[in-house]
Each structure stands twice: as structure tokens, then as C-alpha cells.
Amino acid sequence: AAFTDYQAETATISQGVVESNHAGFTGSGFVNYDNLIGSSVEFAVSAAAAGTQSLTFRFANGTSADRPMDIAVNGTVVAAARSFPGTGAWTTWQEITVEAPLQAGGNTVRATATTAGGGPNLDRLRVSGQGDTEKPTP
């Protein structure tokens, strides 16, 4: 497959809750991060081979304030305080992509809130190979 989806609601959640009250999510729900610094979601991601992959986060932020998060792969921050800006409504879901190297086999991808607002509502992580012709859906 050109990509693999990992649902936030089945990832490892620290200081957040699974909810389904804002339409438009995929899977069975999304993670509502607690509104504090350090709330996080960690995905267990498998890679067939080592190399750079696209990590695409689908999220909603119904506020007008950014909800930045550190993106870490295997414990190393690969995108510090990556912006997750307002999407206009909690039911409006958008995607942002970070390119990062994965190792062959098991990896962790963690998204950790860096401001007191916590993270956005997080729907899923899509992992796809760099240069794949099939792009993540908007």
C-alpha cells in the first residue's frame, strides 16, 4: 500500500480522552488532548525499510489559537513546536505533513503539546513513502 493509517483513538494516549462528538473524523473517534503542556499521543509505526517517510497528521482546531506540538520519532524531536493552526471549526479537519526518517521495523511517533492549550483534536496519522505518487487525501 502507498500509505498506512494509524488511528489516534487506538494509539497510546497520555493526558487526553477519546471522543466522537465532532463529525468528520475517520475510524471511531479522535483524541481530545487535555489543555496543558505535555499531553501526548504516541503511535506504534511499522516500516518495511529504513528511510524518510511522510508523517501526515489529520486534526481539527476550532479555536483561533495555534496548538503547536513537538513531533518525535523514536524519542528524537524531528519537528519542534510544529504548528497545528485553527481550522475554523472542530468539525473541519485538515492535514499537516512532517518528513522524517524511520528505521526498519518498529518505530514510535509521538505528538506532544507544547503550549497550555494542549494539542488539537487528533484524528489519525498517515504514514506514506516519500515520493509516492498516491498522496494523502486533503
Ligand code: GCU
Ligand atoms: C472544546 C471542544 C473539544 C476540544 C476543546 C479544546 O471543548 O468541544 O473537542 O478538544 O474545546 O479546546 O481542546
